Amino acid sequence: MVFRAAVYEIHSIEQLLKLTALVAAVISILILLWYLVRRPPLGRLTKVMLLFGLGVMPLGVALTGNIAGFEYTLKRPFCGSCHVMLPYTEDAADPSSNSLAAIHSRNHAFGEESCYNCHADYQLFGAMTTKVNGLKHLFYYVTEYANTGPYGEGGKPIHMYRSFQNGMCTRCHSTTAPNWLRNQDHAGMLDDIRKGDAKCVDCHSGEKIHPRAFAHGGKGRGPVAEAGQKEEHK
């Protein structure tokens, strides 16, 4: 019954992979516990059983678990796992927010992967460099931000490793759509935008993308506890 209920709860490949990994882990653990409790002689059957318990099943757990894990790291709840990111992720997930992050998050093409879609690198090894930067984030979080306030108050101001590149916007906003070109500012700076001389974030600034986070001290400002309280009272 439990297994049947679990199967009905599967709505994505990630969940299917997780279930597969857990089933493989349970089979492996049962085989290993059988060996540890019974201590059978190392005959052919025992060797084959142990090969499954020590090799095949754990490899399955590692493979499916890795893919499921990497899939989960693309999602907004994962970014919000570190509490200093909550002003960013809560705003993005807020259906009543009109910030750029929230508007993009409501777009089905972004959905729960809105953080990753806008902040990941897109070169050949983009996914790799993004994950390496993620490890850096984790290191800084554990060493510098773990004991900060509920929204990171008391911690150093959060900033990006490098300025936001136009390529992250023009990947979707191709600069050729008639609606986009109808905007006089866009049309007037078309070449500069395409060359990267004019940054998208010069006009669509951080305050418009992540207003709640900026109220909490993003981009060089010290986090302010009252900012969150004021916002919550609204």
Add this chain to the structure above:
Amino acid sequence: MISRLTIRRLVLISTITTLVSLGLMVMGIVFPKPVLLVLAMSLGQLFGTLSLALYLLAIVLDLQGVGEHDDIGPHIRLEGEAGEEETKG
């Protein structure tokens, strides 16, 4: 000197290491927090690979017939030896 007991110990260490590795990997799947995921994908898989290598080493040693004539006590005899004793009895 590698004995039959060494092979049994290698398998035992490998079994326990695999359990630790599975524990870490399952934690990463059930509670996908950044630290647990990193532990699952690094230490978990390191332990898993190590334990598989130890098990394969034990199997290779066993197939080479290392310590076949060792007296290793009644609780760790081979299947064949146990069968022979029952026949004798």
